[in-house]
Each structure stands twice: as structure tokens, then as C-alpha cells.
Amino acid sequence: xxxxxxxxxxxxxxxxxxxxxxxxxxxxxxxxxxxxxxxxxxxxxxxxxxxxxxxxxxxxxxxxxxxxxxxxxxxxxxxxxxxxxxxxxxxxxxxxxxxxxxxxxxxxxxxxxxxxxxxxxxxxxxxxxxxxxxxxxxxxxxxxxxxxxxxxxxxxxxxxxxxxxxxxxxxxxxxxxxxxxxxxxxxxxxxxxxxxxxxxxxxxxxxxxxxxxxxxxxxxxxxxxxxxxxxxxxxxxxxxxxxxxxxxxxxxxxxxxxxxxxxxxxxxxxxxxxxxxxxxxxxxxxxxxxxxxxxxxxxxxxxxxxxxxxxxxxxxxxxxxxxxxxxxxxxxxxxxxxxxxxxxxxxxxxxxxxxxxxxxxxxxxxxxxxxxxxxxxxxxxxxxxxxxxxxxxxxxxxxxxxxxxxxxxxxxxxxxxxxxxxxxxxxxxxxxxxxxxxxxxxxxxxxxxxxxxxxxxxxxxxxxxxxxxxxxxxxxxxxxxxxxxxxxxxxxxxxxxxxxxxxxxxxxxxx
Numbered sequence: 001x002x003x004x005x006x007x008x009x010x011x012x013x014x015x016x017x018x019x020x021x022x023x024x025x026x027x028x029x030x031x032x033x034x035x036x037x038x039x040x041x042x043x044x045x046x047x048x049x050x051x052x053x054x055x056x057x058x059x060x061x062x063x064x065x066x067x068x069x070x071x072x073x074x075x076x077x078x079x080x081x082x083x084x085x086x087x088x089x090x091x092x093x094x095x096x097x098x099x100x101x102x103x104x105x106x107x108x109x110x111x112x113x114x115x116x117x118x119x120x121x122x123x124x125x126x127x128x129x130x131x132x133x134x135x136x137x138x139x140x141x142x143x144x145x146x147x148x149x150x151x152x153x154x155x156x157x158x159x160x161x162x163x164x165x166x167x168x169x170x171x172x173x174x175x176x177x178x179x180x181x182x183x184x185x186x187x188x189x190x191x192x193x194x195x196x197x198x199x200x201x202x203x204x205x206x207x208x209x210x211x212x213x214x215x216x217x218x219x220x221x222x223x224x225x226x227x228x229x230x231x232x233x234x235x236x237x238x239x240x241x242x243x244x245x246x247x248x249x250x251x252x253x254x255x256x257x258x259x260x261x262x263x264x265x266x267x268x269x270x271x272x273x274x275x276x277x278x279x280x281x282x283x284x285x286x287x288x289x290x291x292x293x294x295x296x297x298x299x300x301x302x303x304x305x306x307x308x309x310x311x312x313x314x315x316x317x318x319x320x321x322x323x324x325x326x327x328x329x330x331x332x333x334x335x336x337x338x339x340x341x342x343x344x345x346x347x348x349x350x351x352x353x354x355x356x357x358x359x360x361x362x363x364x365x366x367x368x369x370x371x372x373x374x375x376x377x378x379x380x381x382x383x384x385x386x387x388x389x390x391x392x393x394x395x396x397x398x399x400x401x402x403x404x405x406x407x408x409x410x411x412x413x414x415x416x417x418x419x420x421x422x423x424x425x426x427x428x429x430x431x432x433x434x435x436x437x438x439x440x441x442x443x444x445x446x447x448x449x450x451x452x453x454x455x456x457x458x459x460x461x462x463x464x465x466x467x468x469x470x471x472x473x474x475x476x477x478x479x480x481x482x483x484x485x486x487x488x489x490x491x492x493x494x495x496x497x498x499x500x501x502x503x504x505x506x507x508x509x510x511x
Contacts, residue, residue: 002156002179004186005076011224012036015197020221022228022245023065023130030065030130038066038128042073043151045126046104049138050146053078053154055103056162059208060093062086062108063231066131067207068217070106075179078154079103082162083208090114105137112137156180162369163210163312174369175312182214185315185363188336189219192320193249193283193306197224202247204233204256211285214316216251235263243273250279253286255493257297257305258428262451270301279303285310285317286494288397288415290422291328308332309397313381315363319395329419330394331387337361340380341389347380351391354398354413357383386413403497405434405442410475412444417478420471426450426460431487431495435480435504446478447500449486457483482507 001009012020015032022029030038057074059081061067074081084096090111097105105121112135115121121137128134154160160179164172189195201220205212207229220227228245230237233256241247260266270277281304282297288307289297298305309331310317318339321332340347343355358380366376375382386404387397399415406412414432422430429449434442446468450460461481468477488499 001076002154002158002183004160004179004183005072005154007183007222008072008075009036011221012039015224020226021065021068021130022226024228024230024241025064028065034129035069038069038130039072039076041128042069042126042134043076045124045136046073046077046079047148047151049104049124049136050143050148051077051079051103051138052146052149053152053158055079055142056100057081058093058097058100058102058105059083060086060088060105060107060111061207063203063207063212063229064131065229066128066134067229068221068227069128069130070134071213071217075154075160077151078158080159080162080176083213084164085206085208101139101142103139103142105139107135107137109133109135154179161213163208163213165312173372175365176369177315177365181315181363181365182218183222184336184361185214185317186218186222188363189215189316190223192317192335193219193281194323195219195223195225195249199223199225199248199280200228200246201225202228202230202241202245202250204230204238205251205253206232210310210312210316211251211253215283215310219316235259236265236269238266239270239273239277242279243276246278248278248280249283251283251285253493254284254289254293255429257282257284257289258293261293261296261300262428267300274302281306281323283308283320285331288329288331288419290419292423294328306332309357309395311383313365313368313383314359314361315365318359318361318364321394327390327392327394330390330396332395333393334395336363338380339389339395341387342380342382347378348389350389350393352389354386354388356401357385357387357395357397359383403433405432405444407434407437407440407442407444407475412476417444417446417468417472417476421446421464421468421478424464424467426452426455426463429487431497431500432478433497433501433504435501437479443480444476444478445480445482445504447482447484447487447504449484453483453485 012032019029020032120141122140124136126134157178159176161177163175201216203212203216283306285308308317308320318337319332319334338360340349340358341352341355342358343353360380398413417432428451431447433445435445437443488496
């Protein structure tokens, strides 16, 4: 066993009589003994199917209690889990399967029914406490001629998890994370978030993503805490779920914070349950919250927000705002990570100019599954994100280098403009992008999802232009304003900027 699987097993033994995982959809808690029994049962099922160390497992499931069970069984076998979005269509799954040598495919019931007349995939099922009918497809072309044998133990440097990056452009890169990297990352998360066995987290982020996989699930399991799993986020149910299950912390993205602030039912339920809610903190990442929303959430819900910065390639976080020394607008200080800003070929670590954020550490990859040598330099991982470090070592993220807008030679950081404009009361969400401009090359363009889509757009547009004129430099001020009912997004909710740009260009061309 690796240190990772050893600790997972140890925690289940220590808490064999305690409830450790709850499936909110099934409204059922599972004890350490039940989870351990499911892991053992599933592992034996894999052995019977002739699976072995190094086999790839493609997983497409909704959030549920079986997810961490499946993950542990796969890791104990020395197999490699590759989870993808539960919303992945069958054609895309088939394409993924054809591109790589997966030995096993595990999908939710709706998709399982669509896999028919396949000469390679053989359908099996297993009954578990956490899933009464888990469907497992075996790739007979890989395993048919194998002999059943005792599984080979994985090593610390063996791959445990493959995740697709949630990038905003191009084909996602495949990130391979080893047992050692995952274990290191989870323990950094435990220490930085001060997690103990008295904590209960609620997972509302998709479990195929690094946030839920490591920051929420793995760190909680290794610290001996409890996990409450929601199939998806529901603003109207959020505070009731937090109260009923004694949740002490939740990892979210800024969009969820914005929704909770404006959802009438969520606010009503919170007011009724205020005295029964004991959140220590809400962790927010992906992009920085505007100060007005940050302060409004903390004041309205009496809950501390911890903002951090991380990515799939770092197996979770790189920075986090300290509990007792936050800087609003920053992503906090490095934790378990070497952090620098690459400016004019130099690696700067304090009071820097804006440059590319670079990181290294025992939880950071040194290569992609598919070679991308330009992403690594002098032992550093080049994130492609722009930012700076202040004199105290706090990181301020300014957006993706590829998202920078070039307006007549002036470089505009979209994240900076978005942060300022999002303070306007009629804006629910905003994206700032560069659109073609004959004179300046690119025009700074504000794309708004308003709180009231039926409101007067001319008034909203003028308010935005007036506000920008007062709060932004001339070259940063939007010259084009569009309104949308929603943005094109990837499976993790990030705005697909290239697709948004294409949609706006298509609209303009059709006029």
C-alpha cells in the first residue's frame, strides 16, 4: 500500500462505527465499516474481472457516496482513475474510449443504457451499500486473455489520477497525479485549512474536478472528518443542508457566492436557521471576488471567506489567505509551494511587477501526460496566469496571459476591469473580452449577465460607461457593451471566452 491508501484505510478503521459519508440524494449516512466493506467488495470485483495495476478506468458519474469508494478501490488496485463530467454525452465518451486504452468504463445508469451492441465492452454490475447497482463495463479486448492473479501493490510514484484541465481554450490537457503528489497536496490542504476530525464538509462542486477530488474529499478523509455529498448545488437547499448536517466548511466558486447573495429563498431560509448554522469558513477559488461581494457575504451570513489560488496541475491549491491575516482581493500567501513571478526572464518573489505566475513544490507536476515542454522551465511550472506579489508576499491574480486585451499597444487585464465593474448593483456576472477593432486592434468589451434581464439596457449601459469613466483608466474603459442571459461555459462553470467571442461576432455579422 502507498502512504495515501494506507491512511485512507486507517481512517475507515478508526471511524468504523461512526458515520463518515452522507449521500444527500439518497438521504443516507454510511459508516466507516460500510465504506470499507464496499471498497473491499469492489476491489474483489475488479480482481474477478482480471483488472490489474496500471489499468485505466474511465469514470462518468454524478456526485454520490459511491465516488470516494470507487476511487479508493481503484487506487488500492494500482489502477488509474480518469473521471470526466457527468454531463459528458455518450458520443464524447466513446471518442475518449477510442483514443486511450481504458480497461474499464464506469458510467451512470442513464449512459449505461445507451451502450448497446458493443463487441468490446462487456457489461457487469455490482451491488454496494453506496450504490445498489453500479454498472461496470470491462474492455474484453484488453483483459480476455489475462489470468486472474493477486494485484500488484502500487508505488508512491505510480499514477493514481488523470484529470483534464479546465482550460478556456483549445483541447484540455491531461494531468497525471501520482499517489505521492495527491497525498502531499491533501496534507497541505489539511494544514492550511486547519481541518480536524470534528469538521464536516459539504461537496457541491463536481467530483470529477480537482477541487472536489482533493481539496474537499481527500483532505477531509485523511483528516478523519465527515463528508456530505450533494449531487449538485442548489441555492434554495444550501442553508438547510448546511444546518441539518452540521457542516463546518464548504469549497465553492465566486459564482455560487453571488447566487447565494441574491437568491430570495436562500436568504429567507438562512434567516430562519441562523442560530443552527456553524460554518467555520467558505473557501472560494477560481477568480477573485469583488470587495463588495466579499464583504456582503461575510456580513450577511456571518461566515469567513478564505480565497485561494490553485489548479489541476498543482493537485489543488498553491496559495490561501491566512485565517487571521487576510487581504481582500488577493489569493493569499503560498502554502507548501514555492511561488514566483516571471518578469523579464527573472524569478521575483516579493514586491513584483505584473508577470507570469510560476510555481513548484511536492504537489506540482513536472510534465503533462502529453508532452508540453514549453510549460516547464528551470524546475518551475509556468501557469500561464498573470499576477504580482506585494511586499508581504500576497498573490494578486490578474487573469490569463492569453486573455490580455491589446488596445492600441496598451495591455488591459480583464480580471482587473471585471472586479471593478462587477460592483455595479445590476450586474449578476460580467466577462471582459477583446473584440476586433479597426483602429485599436482590440476593443475592451463588457459582456453582462444582468440580475434583471428585463431591465432597461440603455440605462444599464450608460451607468456602466459612467462608472468606468470614473473608476478606470481611459484605455481600460469598455467601448462596447453586450447583454446575455448566460455565458457559454465548460463543465466546471468557467466562462469559455473564445466561444463567447465567436457568438458575439456571429451576432454582429447577422445584423
